[in-house]
Amino acid sequence: MFGAPTPVSPPPDQPPGAARGRRTALTVAAAVAAVALLAGGITYAAMNAGEDDGKGKRNSADGGGPASKGTGPSPDSSGDGKGDTTASPDPAVSDAVEGVIAKEYLGTWQGSGRNSDGDVVSFRRITITQGSEGADVATTFNSFDDLLCTGAAELVSFDNLMVLESRSVTSIPEDGCSDGGKQTVRDHGDGTLIWTSGDGDETVTLTRVTANSAPIPAGFLGTWKYVDPDGNSQETYMLSLVQGASGEVVAKYTDDGPSFHCEMESVLVDANSTGLRLGPVTVTAAEPEEKCEGAHTHTLRMKGSDGLSLTWLGDEEAAPYSYRRVR
Secondary structure, eight states, X not given: OOOOOOXXXXXXXXXXXXXXXXXXXXXXXXXXXXXXXXXXXXXXXXXXXXXXXXXXXEESSSOOOOSSSOOOOOSOTTOSSOTTOOXXXXXXXXXXXXXXXXGGGOEEEEEEEEETTSOEEEEEEEEEOOOOTTSEEEXXXXXXXXXXXXXXEEEEEESSSEEEEEEEEEEESTTOEEOOOEEEEEEOSSSEEEEEOTTSSEEEEEEEEOOOSOOSOGGGOEEEEEOOTTOOSSOEEEEEEOOOOTTSXXXXXXXXXXXXXXXXXXXXXXEETTEEEEOOBEEEEEESGGGBOOBOOXXXXXXXXXXXXXXXXXXXXXXXXXXXXXX
């Protein structure tokens, strides 16, 4: 299984960033920028995470998230990972490229990964392009409760199904993802594809989607302030949300107090009409460093027109955090 960094999620009643144990996350900013490399955050996919490579890193190319915890699905009420997108062929796919892949496979696909027990363990997106055996034909974008991994996949063979072998390209946090083994993709005959991890422990029903450069509903955009249940007026925790595509930084956190100042950010994983899924929180500025640290993947949902609820994935016991709109 995929080894992960020491989980770092905020304690109860505390938003991301300040007043927690030491976390050396300042160098992760480079990895955040790298996540947007896949065609400016438009060409991405999801199907990495699998077996431990013996070095405590998660396999970013195979399947299977952490066995001890299920990862919540993208914030879609159906939990099927379809998001709020429209199924149609990917216009970026070129018929002029020669290859062996059937046209039914081409395009961008996404879905929620489930283990053999039926638990949701990942959110995955994959973009498949035409090509021949030995060529890179896919890019991957893979979200877990504590990691965000991107990768590229080489075509091993294509006949009754597609066999791929993927390698890690970027990781948030740094060094959390690693290259993986083979996985398969097969046309299900109903407009979906079935992705299966190399060990067979995780499967994803992939649905075709189209890229959207502005997927975040307008109601989420703006500046939000954390509602402290203890009424602490000396500390403030702010969240700013801007429009952006999957893989781009859309959330910035600023935490201030008498003895600390922390700045953090998260990239967009998925957005639909009911909520957002954001990648792990990474620190970009810390004063002092030991007062600021990163945190897990999280989801956001609206509470009326001026309220926001934040839920950490991988921590089922933690209560959601509440934010109110500032502007």
